[in-house]
Amino acid sequence: MTPGPKATDAQPLRSDAERNRGRIIAAARTVFERDGLGASMASVAREAGVGIATLFRHFGVKEDLIAAVFADRMDAYVAAVDDALGVPDPWAGFTGFVEAICAMQAADRGFADVLTTTFPAAEALEERRAAAYQGVVELVARAKDSGRLRQDFTTQDLVLLLVANAGVVGFAGDTVPGAWRRLVALLIQSFQAPARGPLPDAPADDALYEAMVRAGAASIASRERGSAG
Amino acid sequence: MTPGPKATDAQPLRSDAERNRGRIIAAARTVFERDGLGASMASVAREAGVGIATLFRHFGVKEDLIAAVFADRMDAYVAAVDDALGVPDPWAGFTGFVEAICAMQAADRGFADVLTTTFPAAEALEERRAAAYQGVVELVARAKDSGRLRQDFTTQDLVLLLVANAGVVGFAGDTVPGAWRRLVALLIQSFQAPARGPLPDAPADDALYEAMVRAGAASIASRERGSAG
Numbered sequence: 001m002t003p004g005p006k007a008t009d010a011q012p013l014r015s016d017a018e019r020n021r022g023r024i025i026a027a028a029r030t031v032f033e034r035d036g037l038g039a040s041m042a043s044v045a046r047e048a049g050v051g052i053a054t055l056f057r058h059f060g061v062k063e064d065l066i067a068a069v070f071a072d073r074m075d076a077y078v079a080a081v082d083d084a085l086g087v088p089d090p091w092a093g094f095t096g097f098v099e100a101i102c103a104m105q106a107a108d109r110g111f112a113d114v115l116t117t118t119f120p121a122a123e124a125l126e127e128r129r130a131a132a133y134q135g136v137v138e139l140v141a142r143a144k145d146s147g148r149l150r151q152d153f154t155t156q157d158l159v160l161l162l163v164a165n166a167g168v169v170g171f172a173g174d175t176v177p178g179a180w181r182r183l184v185a186l187l188i189q190s191f192q193a194p195a196r197g198p199l200p201d202a203p204a205d206d207a208l209y210e211a212m213v214r215a216g217a218a219s220i221a222s223r224e225r226g227s228a229g
Numbered sequence: 230m231t232p233g234p235k236a237t238d239a240q241p242l243r244s245d246a247e248r249n250r251g252r253i254i255a256a257a258r259t260v261f262e263r264d265g266l267g268a269s270m271a272s273v274a275r276e277a278g279v280g281i282a283t284l285f286r287h288f289g290v291k292e293d294l295i296a297a298v299f300a301d302r303m304d305a306y307v308a309a310v311d312d313a314l315g316v317p318d319p320w321a322g323f324t325g326f327v328e329a330i331c332a333m334q335a336a337d338r339g340f341a342d343v344l345t346t347t348f349p350a351a352e353a354l355e356e357r358r359a360a361a362y363q364g365v366v367e368l369v370a371r372a373k374d375s376g377r378l379r380q381d382f383t384t385q386d387l388v389l390l391l392v393a394n395a396g397v398v399g400f401a402g403d404t405v406p407g408a409w410r411r412l413v414a415l416l417i418q419s420f421q422a423p424a425r426g427p428l429p430d431a432p433a434d435d436a437l438y439e440a441m442v443r444a445g446a447a448s449i450a451s452r453e454r455g456s457a458g
């Protein structure tokens with residue numbers, strides 16, 4: 001461990017290792033934003049200008065890197081739930097929350113996937129997700145009680161919306177940047193009470209969770225294939 | 230070119246080359262269904278049990294293979310438009326069509342992507358798409374004239390629906406097989422007149438087309454990366 005450069009201002013001393021870690025996280029943020037979570041560890045190392053061995057020394061598994069990169073986004077997600085619960089009008093709180101998280105997806109393709117992907121090994125990230133989920137349950141219950149949200153709405157419908165929106169965001173990219181706003185506006189109108197008709201049953205919670213776990217496993221597996229490219 | 234085996238029944242003689250071609254198309258259908266259009270040419274060759282050189286001799290570019298594999302699905306798509314135009318009730322014709330093409334997406338992940346992806350080099354496929362599009366324009370116009378479809382609906386909204394549904398189908402896979410039905414039912418309710426509120430502008434036709442071309446180019450590029458895996 002070599003000593004870091006002398007700090008000439010208020011900045012604390014930082015070791016090479018800490019600098020590398022920060023550089024890797026910044027590079028991964030760029031790569032995940034551009035290519036989604038399927039991006040390879042090799043492409044992150046390239047973007048960071050470090051060797052693949054250095055990358056793996058800092059983040060032994062891709063979950064650790066994902067958790068580090070998206071820690072602040074997950075914080076913003078938790079904050080969006082809290083903000084929405086603070087809005088006096090429950091319907092405005094609910095729809096504002098839906099628009100806010102879909103906007104977060106549009107701003108960051110990697111995060112678009114994180115919202116509908118579970119990484120059981122990334123504990124800090126999953127703790128934030130669980131905390132947000134409790135708030136979302138309350139948000140949905142309040143909006144239903146207000147009579148503005150259809151009674152057959154479930155939190156699983158939010159997962160469907162996020163997956164659908166991730167699809168549109170990934171497809172539209174920078175070419176049709178506002179496309180997602182129209183999809184989300186249509187879906188919000190469909191959520192509004194009174195329901196215009198019955199719906200097929202919502203997917204079961206545990207099956208949806210299994211799909212989220214599978215999506216996570218697939219993101220991580222893509223490292224193997226991509227690292228050869 | 231070696232002569233094919235003697236036909237022992239009504240089957241016509243087939244050369245080895247023709248047999249290989251058929252085997253490659255069947256294998257590609259399996260692989261695209263399972264992994265989407267991003268699947269590599271190498272994985273198609275493996276599934277078909279032929280060498281990569283044989284595969285490329287039959288299909289010099291991935292577009293040719295995609296066009297051959299999905300020729301019958303595109304025919305079914307064109308037929309679905311024609312069927313819908315034959316339904317006396319314009320709203321029933323429109324919603325039946327939406328459900329039918331979303332069901333086609335759910336049955337085949339590869340086709341789910343083909344519906345929202347353009348391959349300018351695959352002429353036979355694009356001719357079918359253009360023919361279907363004319364019918365879709367008429368279907369939308371009839372449903373609007375009937376007063377059941379909201380007046381601000383555009384054919385671009387169908388592209389958004391197909392992209393959103395492809396996202397759900399890809400995510401849900403065999404784990405939550407019916408999830409797409411609920412999303413599509415919600416969206417159909419949102420399409421119904423009278424509109425519950427204004428919408429952000431629909432994406433411009435040419436920008437959406439560009440996104441479809443980009444999606445096609447991305448599918449083909451994935452061959453390069455995937456072929457190393």
